[in-house]
Amino acid sequence: MTALTRRNLGLASGMAAAVALSAGAMIAFSASAAPAAEPGQPAPDFTGMTATGEQVSLSDFAGKTVILEWTNDGCPFVQKHYADPPQNMQGLQDRAGEDDIVWLQVISSAPGTQGHVDGNRAIEINDGRHASPTHVILDPSGDIGRLYEAKTTPHMFVIEPDSDIAYAGAIDSIPSSRVSDIETAENYVTAALDALEAGETVQTSWAAPYGCSVKYE
Amino acid sequence: MMKFVFPFLFALIAAPALAPLQAQPVDGGHARVELISERETAIPGETVWFGLSFEMDDEWHIYWKNAGDAGIPPRAYWDDQTTMDAEAIGEIDWPLPELLPVVEGEIMDYGYSGEIVLPFPVQIPESATGPVRLGGEIDYLICKDICIPESVDLAVTLDVGPQQVPDRENGARIADALGDVPVQFSGETSLTADGESWILSAAGGELVGVSGETRFFPDGHEIVHATPQPVKFGEQGVAIELTPVRAGMPEALTGLIRVAVDGAKPVAVRISASEGDLLPGTSGLGSSGGNGAAIGGGAGGLPTSPSNGSGGINFFLLISSALLGGLILNLMPCVLPVLSIKAIGMVQVAASGERSELRKHGLWYTAGVLISFAVTGLVFIALRAAGQFVSLGFQLQYPAVVAALALIMVVIGLWLLGVVNIGTSVQNVGSGLAGRQGSAGAFFTGVLAAVVGAPCVGPFVVGALGAVLNEPWPVVMAVFLMLGLGLAMPFLVLSYVPGLHKSLPKPGLWMERLKQAFAFPMFLTAAWLITVLGNHPAAGATAFGAVILAFGVWLVSVAGGRLRSGIVAVGAALVLVGIVWPVASGLQEAPATSGAAASYAAAYEPEPWSPARVEELIGEERGIFVDFTASWCATCQVNKRTTLKREDVLQAMEDANVTFLVADFTRPNDEISDELKRRGSPGVPMYLLYAPGKPEPEILPTLLNPGMLKRKLEAF
Numbered sequence: 001m002t003a004l005t006r007r008n009l010g011l012a013s014g015m016a017a018a019v020a021l022s023a024g025a026m027i028a029f030s031a032s033a034a035p036a037a038e039p040g041q042p043a044p045d046f047t048g049m050t051a052t053g054e055q056v057s058l059s060d061f062a063g064k065t066v067i068l069e070w071t072n073d074g075c076p077f078v079q080k081h082y083a084d085p086p087q088n089m090q091g092l093q094d095r096a097g098e099d100d101i102v103w104l105q106v107i108s109s110a111p112g113t114q115g116h117v118d119g120n121r122a123i124e125i126n127d128g129r130h131a132s133p134t135h136v137i138l139d140p141s142g143d144i145g146r147l148y149e150a151k152t153t154p155h156m157f158v159i160e161p162d163s164d165i166a167y168a169g170a171i172d173s174i175p176s177s178r179v180s181d182i183e184t185a186e187n188y189v190t191a192a193l194d195a196l197e198a199g200e201t202v203q204t205s206w207a208a209p210y211g212c213s214v215k216y217e
Numbered sequence: 218m219m220k221f222v223f224p225f226l227f228a229l230i231a232a233p234a235l236a237p238l239q240a241q242p243v244d245g246g247h248a249r250v251e252l253i254s255e256r257e258t259a260i261p262g263e264t265v266w267f268g269l270s271f272e273m274d275d276e277w278h279i280y281w282k283n284a285g286d287a288g289i290p291p292r293a294y295w296d297d298q299t300t301m302d303a304e305a306i307g308e309i310d311w312p313l314p315e316l317l318p319v320v321e322g323e324i325m326d327y328g329y330s331g332e333i334v335l336p337f338p339v340q341i342p343e344s345a346t347g348p349v350r351l352g353g354e355i356d357y358l359i360c361k362d363i364c365i366p367e368s369v370d371l372a373v374t375l376d377v378g379p380q381q382v383p384d385r386e387n388g389a390r391i392a393d394a395l396g397d398v399p400v401q402f403s404g405e406t407s408l409t410a411d412g413e414s415w416i417l418s419a420a421g422g423e424l425v426g427v428s429g430e431t432r433f434f435p436d437g438h439e440i441v442h443a444t445p446q447p448v449k450f451g452e453q454g455v456a457i458e459l460t461p462v463r464a465g466m467p468e469a470l471t472g473l474i475r476v477a478v479d480g481a482k483p484v485a486v487r488i489s490a491s492e493g494d495l496l497p498g499t500s501g502l503g504s505s506g507g508n509g510a511a512i513g514g515g516a517g518g519l520p521t522s523p524s525n526g527s528g529g530i531n532f533f534l535l536i537s538s539a540l541l542g543g544l545i546l547n548l549m550p551c552v553l554p555v556l557s558i559k560a561i562g563m564v565q566v567a568a569s570g571e572r573s574e575l576r577k578h579g580l581w582y583t584a585g586v587l588i589s590f591a592v593t594g595l596v597f598i599a600l601r602a603a604g605q606f607v608s609l610g611f612q613l614q615y616p617a618v619v620a621a622l623a624l625i626m627v628v629i630g631l632w633l634l635g636v637v638n639i640g641t642s643v644q645n646v647g648s649g650l651a652g653r654q655g656s657a658g659a660f661f662t663g664v665l666a667a668v669v670g671a672p673c674v675g676p677f678v679v680g681a682l683g684a685v686l687n688e689p690w691p692v693v694m695a696v697f698l699m700l701g702l703g704l705a706m707p708f709l710v711l712s713y714v715p716g717l718h719k720s721l722p723k724p725g726l727w728m729e730r731l732k733q734a735f736a737f738p739m740f741l742t743a744a745w746l747i748t749v750l751g752n753h754p755a756a757g758a759t760a761f762g763a764v765i766l767a768f769g770v771w772l773v774s775v776a777g778g779r780l781r782s783g784i785v786a787v788g789a790a791l792v793l794v795g796i797v798w799p800v801a802s803g804l805q806e807a808p809a810t811s812g813a814a815a816s817y818a819a820a821y822e823p824e825p826w827s828p829a830r831v832e833e834l835i836g837e838e839r840g841i842f843v844d845f846t847a848s849w850c851a852t853c854q855v856n857k858r859t860t861l862k863r864e865d866v867l868q869a870m871e872d873a874n875v876t877f878l879v880a881d882f883t884r885p886n887d888e889i890s891d892e893l894k895r896r897g898s899p900g901v902p903m904y905l906l907y908a909p910g911k912p913e914p915e916i917l918p919t920l921l922n923p924g925m926l927k928r929k930l931e932a933f
């Protein structure tokens with residue numbers, strides 16, 4: 001036994017070399033980091049408080065198409081799409097209602113910033129402009145906005161029923177605050193919904209969003 | 218009388234409308250905007266520079282042609298009274314913009330504040346004989362913390378004549394603005410993938426010898442605007458690290474590189490970079506964290522660490538998570554058997570009452586662990602420096618290594634069972650563990666803990682190690698050493714706690730049984746390693762070799778009596794065979810197909826991937842699905858189970874006439890590692906889906922789900 005003890009050190013140094021190689025085994029178990037909220041990736045689940053005081057999660061709506069709309073009623077670009085006429089955003093919301101598509105309006109403005117409202121005021125604003133989202137989610141901490149990397153208002157996401165993001169980005173193709181540009185622009189949300197309905201691939205799955213920056217803390 | 222009054226009054230009112238309209242600034246709300254020109258009189262057919270001048274309220278800003286994350290640039294809607302055609306009015310030549318951070322690290326915009334003139338060229342019509350007018354609505358978004366879209370009506374009229382008459386004041390303002398427009402870069406640029414980042418290197422021309430606050434302003438949205446851009450300076454130019462939005466390099470990345478210069482105008486160039494190798498001469502003279510002031514480098518050649526400011530915080534996080542990971546490693550099933558040995562050893566030393574021994578053992582143990590991790594770190598760095606594509610799990614690509622590891626696990630298992638006695642022995646209760654024997658044992662135990670801990674590393678460590686893939690070698694070493702320290706810490710601390718020897722349990726038979734029980738996890742690990750070899754000949758050799766080895770070791774350990782030396786010789790020979798045979802067979806060439814490919818459903822035979830085959834299939838207008846996988850990659854196996862081996866998914870592939878190709882990375886393969894690098898993937902798995910006839914594939918997420926894949930296939 002004493003003889004073998006001396007061999008310890010030899011074995012130990014041999015083993016030390018082996019460690020270098022076995023370290024790879026641990027690395028082999030790494031999975032890639034969770035992907036960001038991008039078209040083609042699964043939409044990250046979240047839970048939020050609505051303007052009416054309920055708690056809803058994205059996973060509550062499994063099996064349905066879900067649209068996320070980041071909004072801020074003081075932002076001129078949001079006002080452009082809610083302008084009456086032509087009621088661009090309201091029209092999309094009406095279509096969603098008819099087609100059993102869930103519309104979640106998200107307000108990520110931090111307290112004290114433009115667009116930040118409480119539940120009652122949010123409902124009041126929507127009533128005033130005849131908007132009809134399924135729920136308004138109040139996200140003053142900005143957690144849901146950051147989860148989706150929402151940058152502007154408006155910033156639109158169309159989520160397929162099996163929970164992949166089919167479209168993320170601008171609402172339409174002309175970045176401006178002019179209401180007159182709405183009719184000549186291509187509406188990417190409409191295009192995505194049409195494609196999903198027809199069972200085709202969405203042609204444009206991403207377009208650079210335009211609008212006011214989301215008023216995070 | 219009235220006959221004269223009326224025309225006179227008319228003339229009075231009309232006069233201002235008839236005189237050449239000089240540009241007057243119009244207040245849009247938060248900016249005074251003017252349309253100016255370098256001429257008062259122009260020659261027909263000549264190109265004249267005009268400018269949109271903005272004088273903004275304090276802290277308000279307008280946007281560059283690429284506003285960044287949020288915003289839109291100013292836009293002109295020329296009216297019907299404009300003499301020139303739309304084609305004659307050129308695009309704005311944008312002066313160098315500023316960075317406008319809106320939310321630190323999250324939302325970044327590019328634009329202008331204070332006063333700015335945006336110049337643009339206009340061609341005066343050849344046929345012009347009288348005054349020409351340029352006018353219309355100028356819409357611009359102006360923001361502070363909120364944004365206001367303002368609009369002004371502007372117009373400017375120029376006389377036309379045989380001779381130019383300059384407008385000196387406005388001409389000077391336009392000339393200044395044109396001086397702020399970045400020049401076309403006269404040197405070379407290159408865009409290189411570096412793990413998950415891109416390095417934009419620019420050498421020669423205007424960037425020779427520059428250093429200062431550096432920034433790349435992209436024309437588009439290929440990179441994340443809000444992340445810092447660490448930069449390195451060299452004799453020939455700069456190398457800027459960019460964060461891409463998604464993997465897959467563009468044909469050409471265009472934009473501006475700006476380097477600030479103390480006390481003078483910044484150097485600003487317009488570049489277009491395509492994929493290529495890192496340009497030489499773009500590092501070695503200093504670096505900057507990308508958030509603030511540059512750090513000047515020393516004289517020549519020494520690579521400096523790129524971390525300061527936010528980079529420094531990252532380093533701290535990195536090593537703390539490595540330390541944490543090492544600590545957690547103590548709880549992992551792999552390490553537990555070895556720790557039991559250590560604990561038993563401590564119990565014995567504590568029983569003998571010699572506290573100084575306990576401390577010495579604690580230190581030797583720590584030394585064993587640290588040295589082992591240091592060696593691992595060195596091998597990792599060496600391979601990376603040798604240009605090897607060091608992907609995660611690379612070590613397990615070498616069958617000889619896998620074979621050796623399996624054998625080591627078997628030997629350890631045998632030792633735990635008591636078949637083999639090496640190092641600290643349970644039977645040695647009270648026989649004086651002082652001296653070299655005990656210390657060597659403690660060192661050896663430390664090394665052992667590091668070896669067996671490897672397969673069981675948890676989430677913190679994986680995160681830390683993933684991050685070190687691209688860091689310079691001192692950072693890599695630091696992370697590996699912190700891992701080791703974390704692993705060794707509990708025992709190190711315990712061995713220094715006074716009075717510990719009183720609270721540890723007394724040695725007894727229970728220790729022996731526990732030790733034996735832990736042999737079996739070792740054997741399981743050996744078995745798993747053998748399966749990793751797939752159908753490589755080394756698999757069989759290792760399985761048999763392990764048994765031979767075990768027998769040989771047992772022989773040596775029980776040899777006694779007169780035949781002792783003979784038995785030891787036979788035993789030693791068997792041990793040698795048991796080790797050499799599997800390792801040697803591991804060094805052989807792998808067979809053409811290995812385990813990974815064979816693990817697919819027999820119903821759908823996947824083909825091996827090759828770029829040539831892909832070309833062929835694209836030509837045939839057939840869709841292609843490529844699975845970059847390896848038998849040692851756990852995520853790949855998960856995806857196979859959830860998606861790729863499912864009947865309905867394979868059926869969907871067949872229905873869509875999609876060919877399933879497998880790129881097996883279980884063994885090192887240059888072609889595959891090149892493709893992984895090209896697509897910006899740090900390793901396997903990677904899934905590519907080519908639509909029929911399309912040369913560029915869609916890179917699917919690394920976690921597949923059957924619904925998503927089927928939907929994409931159905932669309933073909």
